[in-house]
Amino acid sequence: MSPIKVDHIAVVVEDMDAALKFWQDALGLPLGGTERNEHEAVEVAFLPVGESRIELLKPISDDSGIAKYLAKRGAGMHHVCIAVTDIEAAMAKIAGQGFELINDTPRTREDGTRYAFVHPKSTGGVMIELYEVPEEKA
Amino acid sequence: MSPIKVDHIAVVVEDMDAALKFWQDALGLPLGGTERNEHEAVEVAFLPVGESRIELLKPISDDSGIAKYLAKRGAGMHHVCIAVTDIEAAMAKIAGQGFELINDTPRTREDGTRYAFVHPKSTGGVMIELYEVPEEKA
Numbered sequence: 001m002s003p004i005k006v007d008h009i010a011v012v013v014e015d016m017d018a019a020l021k022f023w024q025d026a027l028g029l030p031l032g033g034t035e036r037n038e039h040e041a042v043e044v045a046f047l048p049v050g051e052s053r054i055e056l057l058k059p060i061s062d063d064s065g066i067a068k069y070l071a072k073r074g075a076g077m078h079h080v081c082i083a084v085t086d087i088e089a090a091m092a093k094i095a096g097q098g099f100e101l102i103n104d105t106p107r108t109r110e111d112g113t114r115y116a117f118v119h120p121k122s123t124g125g126v127m128i129e130l131y132e133v134p135e136e137k138a
Numbered sequence: 139m140s141p142i143k144v145d146h147i148a149v150v151v152e153d154m155d156a157a158l159k160f161w162q163d164a165l166g167l168p169l170g171g172t173e174r175n176e177h178e179a180v181e182v183a184f185l186p187v188g189e190s191r192i193e194l195l196k197p198i199s200d201d202s203g204i205a206k207y208l209a210k211r212g213a214g215m216h217h218v219c220i221a222v223t224d225i226e227a228a229m230a231k232i233a234g235q236g237f238e239l240i241n242d243t244p245r246t247r248e249d250g251t252r253y254a255f256v257h258p259k260s261t262g263g264v265m266i267e268l269y270e271v272p273e274e275k276a
């Protein structure tokens with residue numbers, strides 16, 4: 001029931017090429033893939049490191065959540081995603097202790113992964129994402 | 139030569155007890171240990187998760203780097219630490235591509251771990267720490 005691992009650290013970037021120059025070329029992480037997520041209005045690059053990955057997020061519209069974050073806070077770390085085996089149990093435990101979830105029920109990505117966010121106001125300024133990882137992959 | 143893993147994610151907190159209520163009690167991470175680092179003027183709590191850990195940092199003086207960060211930016215994620223096998227090679231590669239290191243040469247912790255920071259102005263707003271992990275532990 002305990003969290004399994006850091007699934008990813010999400011970083012908001014202004015310029016994807018410049019960000020890849022650092023994370024890929026200078027730091028030496030492999031580029032695992034890129035995708036354009038129209039729903040979230042972001043271009044994403046995944047760079048695996050150990051059992052985790054760095055996710056670089058570049059807004060592709062001015063009115064997305066990520067674009068607003070970039071305008072308000074500037075580029076930098078956006079959230080940390082923790083993998084759990086049972087997202088409903090994890091959410092119930094968090095909410096039950098008075099912490100505020102952004103999503104009352106899990107949302108589902110196109111690849112089937114279930115996820116939810118915990119509000120940063122509730123956790124001392126850290127946006128936390130929970131990912132459900134099936135037990136057999138944990 | 140590639141980075142090995144996310145060693146830790148450092149989070150600046152205002153109130154250690156409140157932070158532990160979230161990370162330990164609600165999220166369910168085990169408390170790996172605590173220490174008082176007089177040199178950095180922080181109280182630290184370590185919470186392992188997979189091969190990484192969350193490090194909660196609470197300033198214990200008003201003029202430390204972490205205290206100034208807290209006053210300026212508020213509580214939240216402070217840096218991400220990436221483990222590498224050869225810190226001098228990693229630093230040379232980063233500096234050689236024009237990115238700015240905060241430390242020109244590795245510093246050494248009391249436990250012997252060698253580390254260095256990359257300046258967030260240089261990386262798109264993310265403070266990166268490099269930790270050298272001996273090859274046999276990698």
